[in-house]
Amino acid sequence: MGGPLLEWSRAQFALTACYHWLFVPLTLGLALVMAIMESIYVRTGDETWKKTAQFWQKIFGINFAVGVATGLILEFEFGTNWSNYSWFVGDIFGAPLAIEGIVAFFMEATFIAVMFFGWNKVGRGFHLASTWLTGLGATLSAWWILVANSWMQHPVGMEFNPETVRNEMVDFFAVAFAPEAAVKFAHAVTSGWMTGAVFITGVSCWYLLRRRNQRMALDSIRVAAATGVVAALLVMFTGDQSGLDVARNQPMKLAAAEGLERGGKGAAFSIVPGVEVPGMLSILATHDPQGYVPGTRDILEGYTDGEGQAHPSAAEKMERGRLALAAFRDFRAADLAGDTNARNEARKQLETHVDYFGYGYIQSEEELIPNVPLVYWSFRAMVGMGCLLLLVQALLWWQARRGRLEQTRWLQHAGLWSIPLVYLAGQAGWIVAEVGRQPWAIQDLLPVGAAVSSLSAASVQTTFFIFLAIFTVLLVAEVRILCRAIRNA
Amino acid sequence: MITYTFLQHYWWFLIALLGGLLVFLLFVQGANTLIFRLGRDEAERTLIVNSTGRKWEFTFTTLVTFGGAFFAAFPLFYSTSFGGAYWVWMLILASFVLQAVSYEFQSKAGNVMGRTVYRRLLVLNGVAGPFLLGTAVATFFTGSAFVVDKGAMGTAGALAPAISRWANAWHGLDALADPRNLLLGLCLVFLARVLGALYLVNNIADPALQPRLRRQVAVDAVPFLLLFLGFAGLLFTGKGFAAAPDGTVALESFKYWHNLTAMPATAALLLTGVVLLLFGIGRTLLRPAFTRGIWPAGAGTVLTVLALLLLAGYNGTSYYPSTADLQSSLTLANSCSSETTLRVMAWVSLLIPFVLAYIAYAWHAIDRRSLTRAELEGNEHKY
Numbered sequence: 001m002g003g004p005l006l007e008w009s010r011a012q013f014a015l016t017a018c019y020h021w022l023f024v025p026l027t028l029g030l031a032l033v034m035a036i037m038e039s040i041y042v043r044t045g046d047e048t049w050k051k052t053a054q055f056w057q058k059i060f061g062i063n064f065a066v067g068v069a070t071g072l073i074l075e076f077e078f079g080t081n082w083s084n085y086s087w088f089v090g091d092i093f094g095a096p097l098a099i100e101g102i103v104a105f106f107m108e109a110t111f112i113a114v115m116f117f118g119w120n121k122v123g124r125g126f127h128l129a130s131t132w133l134t135g136l137g138a139t140l141s142a143w144w145i146l147v148a149n150s151w152m153q154h155p156v157g158m159e160f161n162p163e164t165v166r167n168e169m170v171d172f173f174a175v176a177f178a179p180e181a182a183v184k185f186a187h188a189v190t191s192g193w194m195t196g197a198v199f200i201t202g203v204s205c206w207y208l209l210r211r212r213n214q215r216m217a218l219d220s221i222r223v224a225a226a227t228g229v230v231a232a233l234l235v236m237f238t239g240d241q242s243g244l245d246v247a248r249n250q251p252m253k254l255a256a257a258e259g260l261e262r263g264g265k266g267a268a269f270s271i272v273p274g275v276e277v278p279g280m281l282s283i284l285a286t287h288d289p290q291g292y293v294p295g296t297r298d299i300l301e302g303y304t305d306g307e308g309q310a311h312p313s314a315a316e317k318m319e320r321g322r323l324a325l326a327a328f329r330d331f332r333a334a335d336l337a338g339d340t341n342a343r344n345e346a347r348k349q350l351e352t353h354v355d356y357f358g359y360g361y362i363q364s365e366e367e368l369i370p371n372v373p374l375v376y377w378s379f380r381a382m383v384g385m386g387c388l389l390l391l392v393q394a395l396l397w398w399q400a401r402r403g404r405l406e407q408t409r410w411l412q413h414a415g416l417w418s419i420p421l422v423y424l425a426g427q428a429g430w431i432v433a434e435v436g437r438q439p440w441a442i443q444d445l446l447p448v449g450a451a452v453s454s455l456s457a458a459s460v461q462t463t464f465f466i467f468l469a470i471f472t473v474l475l476v477a478e479v480r481i482l483c484r485a486i487r488n489a
Numbered sequence: 490m491i492t493y494t495f496l497q498h499y500w501w502f503l504i505a506l507l508g509g510l511l512v513f514l515l516f517v518q519g520a521n522t523l524i525f526r527l528g529r530d531e532a533e534r535t536l537i538v539n540s541t542g543r544k545w546e547f548t549f550t551t552l553v554t555f556g557g558a559f560f561a562a563f564p565l566f567y568s569t570s571f572g573g574a575y576w577v578w579m580l581i582l583a584s585f586v587l588q589a590v591s592y593e594f595q596s597k598a599g600n601v602m603g604r605t606v607y608r609r610l611l612v613l614n615g616v617a618g619p620f621l622l623g624t625a626v627a628t629f630f631t632g633s634a635f636v637v638d639k640g641a642m643g644t645a646g647a648l649a650p651a652i653s654r655w656a657n658a659w660h661g662l663d664a665l666a667d668p669r670n671l672l673l674g675l676c677l678v679f680l681a682r683v684l685g686a687l688y689l690v691n692n693i694a695d696p697a698l699q700p701r702l703r704r705q706v707a708v709d710a711v712p713f714l715l716l717f718l719g720f721a722g723l724l725f726t727g728k729g730f731a732a733a734p735d736g737t738v739a740l741e742s743f744k745y746w747h748n749l750t751a752m753p754a755t756a757a758l759l760l761t762g763v764v765l766l767l768f769g770i771g772r773t774l775l776r777p778a779f780t781r782g783i784w785p786a787g788a789g790t791v792l793t794v795l796a797l798l799l800l801a802g803y804n805g806t807s808y809y810p811s812t813a814d815l816q817s818s819l820t821l822a823n824s825c826s827s828e829t830t831l832r833v834m835a836w837v838s839l840l841i842p843f844v845l846a847y848i849a850y851a852w853h854a855i856d857r858r859s860l861t862r863a864e865l866e867g868n869e870h871k872y
Contacts, residue, residue, distance in 0.1 A: 062594075065592065066589075068589050069586040069590055072553055072582060075553060075560075078560070079567040080578055082572075083567075083572025083651055084568065084651050084652055085568075086568035087565055087653070090561075090565075090568065091564060091830050094560035094561035094826065095833060098554070098557040098558050098560060098561035099837050102837060103837075105550045106550055107844075107847075109546035110851045111851065112546065113546065113851065114851050122854050164639070165652070169829050170829060172829070325645050361645050453575070453651055454653070455572070455660065459576070459660060470586060473601065474590055477594055478590075481598070481600055484597070485597065485598075488598065
């Protein structure tokens with residue numbers, strides 16, 4: 001499948017999402033920590049906490065704008081680059097995006113202005129509420145966009161309507177409050193908290209290493225490292241839940257993340273190639289040491305899962321997909337000819353095979369397997385760095401609590417070097433989630449090749465490089481501004 | 490009785506309202522084009538940038554929500570226009586992205602490009618943003634070259650054919666070839682500048698800037714009015730895209746004039762809007778002590794744009810007509826979401842007044858006193 005148009009379209013979307021996910025986690029994390037700090041200020045009246053909170057709010061402001069800017073592009077790219085997608089599932093997918101705008105973005109935009117410009121204009125209580133509401137707005141927006149994302153990975157609450165040629169929503173609550181969405185949201189938001197916490201402790205460690213702003217640094221570490229430990233534990237817990245969801249709904253993604261060609265009962269978990277923990281994968285994927293986990297080949301050839309449910313082979317799914325497409329064409333033709341009998345017959349045939357609709361566009365079985373090495377190594381990077389980060393945060397918190405942190409130089413270095421790691425872990429997580437589900441824009445219903453807009457590859461290539469240039473300049477500028485702001489504080 | 494048809498019209502009304510609010514909020518863009526023109530020294534330029542800098546996020550968020558509402562309520566427009574008129578939308582987005590970061594970055598040490606470049610980017614967005622948005626919205630009346638064939642989804646292949654296809658290789662840039670589109674684009678640039686100057690008159694208490702701002706209102710009001718009259722003249726005397734109850738689209742002479750006479754409430758909205766806008770401009774010019782011109786002019790802008798967009802979609806009209814294939818034209822009925830989705834979203838829309846109320850409250854809390862040089866000197870968070 002593919003060709004240059006598809007590849008450039010995917011590259012552009014991945015570029016935008018990658019950059020977006022560089023800025024958003026820090027927004028989510030800083031929002032929480034600075035709100036906690038301002039709360040301490042309001043409760044104790046201690047001016048140093050106000051200064052500390054204001055410093056982190058300044059950092060928040062520098063980071064915020066780029067997240068907003070990349071987010072705008074991301075939203076519109078669904079239309080500009082995935083126009084078939086936008087019609088085919090827009091009836092379901094558009095709603096969370098609109099709700100995000102109405103409910104979340106305005107809250108964020110309104111109260112961020114009060115937070116930045118209101119210090120001497122509104123009362124303390126209103127200001128504190130505004131700081132919390134800014135963070136709440138950001139978090140609510142994460143809810144709605146992840147509802148949309150998780151729906152793509154596990155579509156529910158809709159029905160295909162051959163008359164309008166799209167999927168239509170039949171159950172809003174199934175979409176908006178899907179358990180998979182809740183897990184995805186919790187995993188993403190807590191990883192954002194972790195990013196914020198690691199960032200703040202890292203910067204504070206730099207101050208300690210330079211023996212500057214030590215009071216603010218230690219205060220910040222006390223709040224942020226505690227947040228970091230709690231967040232990291234939550235990330236692990238929600239990651240585990242997320243693994244169960246993936247095993248159930250996207251076995252191919254799981255098999256790719258494990259590099260597992262042949263699975264079975266009591267499947268082993270591969271730490272790195274050649275090093276395995278027996279039975280561990282089954283435990284992670286099914287919470288049962290004897291649970292059945294299929295490999296990529298099993299999925300292509302068809303298998304029967306642990307609960308005795310048979311899953312057809314890829315060839316059969318593709319055949320049924322082609323039948324679904326044929327029935328859809330028959331339906332259109334009969335509809336045009338006004339032949340009610342043929343129309344009903346075609347509709348019945350379509351309903352029989354509609355679950356495999358997307359397989360009709362698949363040309364060869366190999367398209368159904370995502371990029372295994374990329375997903376495999378990203379998964380290991382995410383989990384490995386996540387564990388390391390938890391350890392460093394826990395040590396920082398413990399040493400700060402015992403009053404020993406100022407003497408423990410190596411730990412300060414570890415705290416500082418955690419910053420790049422937390423970003424790499426976040427990007428790796430995104431790659432697992434999004435590359436792992438290829439070729440599906442909508443799981444089983446619409447492959448990316450059938451979702452893409454009709455444009456020239458050269459156009460998309462051009463905009464790709466335009467955005468690459470803009471985003472990269474912005475990133476460089478942001479990093480330099482942050483470094484200056486931190487150095488000059 | 491809340492029928493499917495009612496919901497379609499309700500959602501078009503909300504989109505038209507969001508469009509109106511967006512055009513009003515383009516005062517941020519308009520005022521930014523005046524940074525170098527009216528700000529004679531650094532202190533004055535800083536005043537202007539900080540004044541609009543406290544509002545830009547409203548404009549930006551309204552633009553995002555405008556897009557989101559189209560996606561949720563009229564997804565076929567989202568896929569056809571954004572995927573088809575690719576270049577116009579991409580240029581609009583790029584200009585707003587540059588704007589979003591320029592505020593926060595411009596005065597910060599280490600910002601790579603230097604303050605002047607970021608401010609020039611604000612000016613660039615101030616001109617390009619309204620101009621391209623105006624050009625794009627003008628195609629709601631003048632039409633675009635695209636074809637919609639939903640049956641395309643039935644063809645299996647390496648790349649499934651897209652439902653919506655642009656009929657030429659210009660992908661939206663072709664809108665620039667129709668003088669009527671350019672007229673509305675330019676009209677919006679000058680309207681944004683008028684509103685921008687009116688906003689600054691209200692928002693900045695500075696004896697040196699005030700007279701220059703008022704003069705600027707007059708300077709931009711003249712071309713704005715001429716362009717607006719030109720566009721309105723062509724609109725009401727030209728042909729429009731009429732959609733019959735069975736969905737067939739045909740060209741009809743004086744269609745938008747017919748819409749105006751068939752919908753007296755919309756005509757009243759339009760008239761009220763124009764009168765309020767003129768009142769806001771006129772009173773600001775005539776009374777040196779009057780600083781609230783932005784409010785009637787802003788409300789007038791919202792009403793005028795609302796009325797124009799209602800004319801584009803109501804009364805059996807195709808709101809996104811195709812010049813390449815008339816029957817591909819988008820109408821409220823053939824491009825909207827399912828009844829379930831529109832109904833759910835109608836419930837969500839009940840939150841809008843609440844959102845508007847807290848925006849008004851927070852806006853008022855920040856703007857209780859006009860911005861002065863003294864305030865900026867003592868401010869922690871300054872652009």
